[in-house]
Amino acid sequence: MFNLIKNELNKIDIEKEIMNSNVEYNLIAFDKEFLEQNDILKEHKEAEELVVERYLVKKGDEYIGILDYGMSSPRLQKPWLSLLVIHKKYQGLGYAKKLYMTYEKLMRDKKVKCIQIAVHSTNEKALNFWTSLGFIKFNERTYEGKVFFSFEKELS
Known part of the structure; x- marks a missing residue:
């Protein structure tokens, strides 16, 4: 269903378009509506410093999202999903859930036992999404002045 294309600097305009279609998220995460090339x-x-793999998500000929993950989180050294975002024009079609399930299968194939994520405490839409997929909150912390909830999902 999806093709994961390595997200490299030569695809920065595609990434910027996807991110800038999500004004609400940009306001929560970056305190501004639109990201610039420097952002x-x-x-x-x-991502390079944290050894995060970055992918653009393609469905057919269209880039519809971004998926970033690492195999060793900075705090707890566990596999973590650092970003899953769908272009605004493709939201509401079930793609985020299907993309997450693609990622979860990839982790299961790698024999991963659990996945962790951090969600901005004010991102109600994301909090509802992740809990609906079985993620359980286990921690709350402040990073760069923003409150995050840490979630984990056991894979069996």
Whole structure:
């Protein structure tokens, strides 16, 4: 259903378009409606430092989302999903859930026992989405002045 395409710097305009279609998320995560090229470059640099794999998600000929994950989180050294975002025009079609299930299968194939995520405490839409998929809150923390909830899902 989806093709995961390595997200590299030469695809920065595609990433920026997907991110900027999600104004509400950008306001929560970045305190601004629209990201600029420097913001995307900063995300790429941080991902490289944290050994995060970054993918653009393609369905047919269209780029519909972004999926970023790492195999060893900075705090707890567990597999973690750092970003799953769907372009605004493709939201409401079940793609986020299907993309997550694709990611979960990938982790199961790698014999991963659990997945962790961090969600902004003010992102109600994301909090509802992740809990509906079986993630359980286990921690709350503040990072760079923002409150995050840490969630985990056991894979069996």
